[in-house]
Amino acid sequence: xxxxxxxxxxxxxDGSEGSLSALMYAIMLSRSTGARLHxxxxxxxxxxxxxxxxxxxxxxxxxxxxxxxxxxAERHLRHAERTAMQKxxxxxxxxxxxxxxxxxxxxxxxxxxxxxxxxxxxxxRSRRExxxxxxxxxxxxSPCPVIVVKDTDDIWQxxxxxx
Numbered sequence: 673x674x675x676x677x678x679x680x681x682x683x684x685x686d687g688s689e690g691s692l693s694a695l696m697y698a699i700m701l702s703r704s705t706g707a708r709l710h711x712x713x714x715x716x717x718x719x720x721x722x723x724x725x726x727x728x729x730x731x732x733x734x735x736x737x738x739x740x741x742x743x744x745a746e747r748h749l750r751h752a753e754r755t756a757m758q759k760x761x762x763x764x765x766x767x768x769x770x771x772x773x774x775x776x777x778x779x780x781x782x783x784x785x786x787x788x789x790x791x792x793x794x795x796x797r798s799r800r801e802x803x804x805x806x807x808x809x810x811x812x813x814s815p816c817p818v819i820v821v822k823d824t825d826d827i828w829q830x831x832x833x834x835x
Contacts, residue, residue, distance in 0.1 A: 702761050714767075780815060
């Protein structure tokens with residue numbers, strides 16, 4: 673184990689290409705520092721509930737959509753496991769349901785996470801979007817340092833090389 677200022681890294685996965693870059697960067701950090709790596713995918717059931725309340729979805733549609741989201745989460749977490757294995761990095765993959773911000777903050781506290789890796793935050797076009805952006809809330813309220821992974825082309829290239 674190196675003298676890295678962190679021993680537990682959490683990467684938040686949301687299925688976006690950016691979160692895949694954050695995953696690769698976190699794997700590289702874990703491998704080079706010896707820190708334990710965790711990946712968390714949160715199914716946003718809070719947003720689904722809001723859609724039902726606003727009558728955008730009926731309950732049956734919500735249940736079908738929720739099942740699709742669960743399958744997506746499993747697929748993304750399996751991909752995270754395979755990607756980490758490519759670089760001989762052990763990873764703990766966890767699926768949760770609820771508000772992404774709340775579930776990430778809870779996971780950080782319960783698992784002594786000392787570095788959070790996030791994909792770069794998409795351009796926010798309005799004050800309302802800023803208030804509801806889950807990643808933005810994580811960045812602003814995380815009890816541990818946060819690394820925002822932005823340079824996807826370089827990250828992918830470095831990851832493919834044997835670092």
